[in-house]
Amino acid sequence: MATSEKSDLRQFPVIRTCPYTPPAEYRELARDEPITKVGLPDGTWAWVVSRHEHVRQVLNDPRFSADRSHPDFPNQGPAGQRPPRAAEADRTILTMDPPQHGPARRAVLGEFTVRRINALVPEIQRIVDEQIDQLLAGPQPADLVEALSLPVPSRVICAMLGVPYADHPFFQANTAAMIKRDTPMRERREAFDRIRDYMADLIATKEADPPDDLLGRQIRQRRADGAYDRRSLAALGFLLLVAGHETTANMISLGTLKLLDDPEQRARLGDDPERTAGAVEEMLRYFTIVDSGVARLATADTTVGDVTVRAGEGVLLLGLLANRDPDVFPDPDAFDVERSARHHVAFGFGPHQCLGQNLARVELRVVFDTLLRRVPTLRLAADVAGLPVKSDATIFGLYALPVAW
């Protein structure tokens, strides 16, 4: 483990407090030291990488491991608390390295192709319309997070997986506990175990006659391959369930906030779905809600920019800065729905790039299209400066977004 020799290192994680502007400390890093050492809460240090080119390089280099339960993996959690080494059956595509990662990802990729996701659009549209019906039937001001941001992706991923949506208060509460930075490791582990056990019990009920949902199809496929293991499938189901609702929910909240707070950009968006697709890419770039949580562990000495990263050293990949790299995105702090931003790294890069990215894109496009068309008078019902931002979570977002119409 890399132990800090110097006490004058900048300390990570850095807290995001403004929905729009990256922390000032990030600015200094980007300006002075695109690759530099930072201190972590447990007294160790890691490299931080902030240029677009370097972030892409590290995330696409198999010499950097994604095994976050490795004892040397950079740990940004509270001092003295490391996640325990994951049992082999609990490891998912999120943390696997070659040669296990490729086949495991391909086993489920067919569920997430552009074609398969596009076929879900009518179902997603129906869910979005129902949630907006409920929003409009309720009192004003309303909290958009409760009314729309959380329910839409949660209902969509539940329908895909074959998870009863009625159970969402249970897994939303446990997910919230898992992604809060200051949740003690023991409680984090308990929340993790509760969702995993829930998923394993649910899968058990599907085994006798696997239904035509993602989990049911995985049971059939894995049995056909002679590789069915309930605990391993539960780990995958858990990952998809959690990743499928928290991330998109935060992008719905932040994207809506920005459009309501920037009438000129909202007007430029018009009502052309093609434009919305481009605007979604710009929102993903601008907010980059999964930021410093993206990390890797070097397994061999590797040159990144002017620096040699040694085997055993950790690297944090600052997607938020990479997505505001002025060499790649001119005038990077400007939010411009007409910018061509597809090469952002908000979904990561390399073999671990977000499996559900095309689902997220479609959900966001349908939400913004429908919300702006059906509720043209929608407006913020609170000061932006006072909004409760998720400064304490590893996935950035808003706890609430009061709106009226």
Next chain:
Amino acid sequence: MKIVADTTRCVGAGQCVLTEPRLFDQSPEDGTVLVLDDDPPPELHGAARDAALVCPSQALSIAV
């Protein structure tokens, strides 16, 4: 122009399909890239280059 896809590197993100569905599709089984036209007409050359740029595993190469 010649588009070459390394399906052993491909991670099935679908970025190429999003960029230009007239040139790229994905295998329904494992999501990996299917090149629909490896010698595209000039009006699709820009899209082919964009697809190679955004490919997360750099599995697409373009020879002129």
